[in-house]
Amino acid sequence: MTTPRDLLIIAMEMSTRRPVERGDLSLALAGAEMIDLLGAEAIRLDGDRIVPGLPPAMADRLLDEAAASLVREAPYExxxxxxxxxxxxxxxxxxxxxxxxxxxxxxxxxxxxxSLTSQMVLADSPDRREAADRWSSDEPVLAALAAAVGIRDRPADDSPGVTDDGVVTVLFAVDDALRDLEFQRQRRAIDEAAFDNIWRGG
Structure with a gap:
């Protein structure tokens, strides 16, 4: 299993209590991919720049796609x-x-x-059980990503138990992107409300 898949499965498991916005989840999944690529030594971070290494064969098609899509020329992405x-x-x-x-x-x-029109029902599979085990053990990376998208409460420490500096950097970047997305939503709602008031003569 991979961190993105574990995060998605947990989001689905918790959906009846804490639904997740699709945009929030997509950003967090991209961050989860980055964390797994760091763990596989497919990349390293130079400040906030992603420096690709030799692309290893990942055990997951979507992670392979993520590695293949990296910008491989300086100054990098x-x-x-x-x-x-x-x-x-x-x-x-x-x-x-x-x-x-x-x-x-x-x-x-x-x-x-x-935004989804059909219910997603998780099958009883080894992947689901592995994600549940990782969740119940309060694994720090999965817990931090889940807190970022609101699946669980955010702890007092921003990323408790996460000791890898690169992973911490990714988690902070995910938080920043999610805050930016929420700001964009609020700004759009204000603009739409103002537009409605104009048409109503308000």
């Missing part, structure tokens, strides 16, 4: 740029991958993620 570029539609890509592998099925009349 920033973490922030990566999260926004790679994160575009990433939640849907992971959902489709799990569905094609038989790890989830669709049923009608879902309330999980307002």
């Amino acid at each position: 920033t973490l922030d740029d990566w999260l926004w570029r790679r994160g575009r539609g990433l939640a849907t890509a992971y959902l489709d991958a799990l569905e094609s592998e038989g790890r989830i099925t669709r049923q009608r009349h879902s309330r999980w993620m307002p």
